[in-house]
Amino acid sequence: KYEDPTRRDSLGHVLETYYSTAMANFARATVTAHPSSLAALSATKFLEQGNDLSLLRLLADSLTLKFSGNRYVDDYVALVNDLEKLPPGSTAPPIVLQSMEGKTISLADYRGKIVLVDFWASWCQPCRRANPDLVRLYKKYQSDRIEFIGVSLDDNMDAWKRAVKNDGLIWPQVSELKKWDSRCVTDYKIGSIPYSILLDESGKIIAKGLSAEDLDLKIQELLRKKS
Numbered sequence: 001k002y003e004d005p006t007r008r009d010s011l012g013h014v015l016e017t018y019y020s021t022a023m024a025n026f027a028r029a030t031v032t033a034h035p036s037s038l039a040a041l042s043a044t045k046f047l048e049q050g051n052d053l054s055l056l057r058l059l060a061d062s063l064t065l066k067f068s069g070n071r072y073v074d075d076y077v078a079l080v081n082d083l084e085k086l087p088p089g090s091t092a093p094p095i096v097l098q099s100m101e102g103k104t105i106s107l108a109d110y111r112g113k114i115v116l117v118d119f120w121a122s123w124c125q126p127c128r129r130a131n132p133d134l135v136r137l138y139k140k141y142q143s144d145r146i147e148f149i150g151v152s153l154d155d156n157m158d159a160w161k162r163a164v165k166n167d168g169l170i171w172p173q174v175s176e177l178k179k180w181d182s183r184c185v186t187d188y189k190i191g192s193i194p195y196s197i198l199l200d201e202s203g204k205i206i207a208k209g210l211s212a213e214d215l216d217l218k219i220q221e222l223l224r225k226k227s
Contacts, residue, residue, distance in 0.1 A: 050088030
């Protein structure tokens with residue numbers, strides 16, 4: 001396989017596809033068999049937020065009964081509640097906003113590409129800590145038909161500009177400069193930031209609220225399916 005790059009890539013695709021399928025099946029079996037176990041939370045990263053939503057809800061309800069007040073469970077339940085409000089598979093609400101240069105940017109302009117929409121703000125410290133990981137992901141995948149759009153919940157243009165420059169955010173950035181009164185907060189049912197939504201080429205939601213690590217895995221999976 002090392003002598004023939006074509007065979008190497010083909011074999012790698014087969015093995016990676018098998019791994020993804022095997023882990024998804026194992027995760028479903030684990031959650032089904034142990035819905036009251038905290039360890040089952042680690043299996044959820046291999047599930048599909050859209051196709052496995054009923055299983056994710058089963059786990060959320062079971063863990064709530066046994067571990068009420070546990071912060072990991074509370075975070076997970078909040079994610080499942082959010083998924084049910086605007087579930088994966090549904091079409092993302094429109095975004096038509098101004099960049100800091102005054103250019104109108106529309107989410108619809110990116111149809112035909114995988115898009116990561118990142119909701120953040122200069123005043124949000126968890127967002128700022130997450131930005132280096134997003135920069136790394138952007139540089140890794142920017143040549144693979146994947147686009148990023150940053151939607152800021154700022155209300156101060158200067159603070160927004162400084163944060164974009166200091167954090168090296170080189171993808172398109174837009175904002176209403178209305179903080180939590182921004183329309184996208186209502187449309188996307190955002191309760192906290194940082195918050196990311198991954199969209200497919202047709203503008204439908206693939207996954208929501210993933211960490212940078214899980215986003216990396218999900219993007220790799222999507223690219224494998226297209227190769």
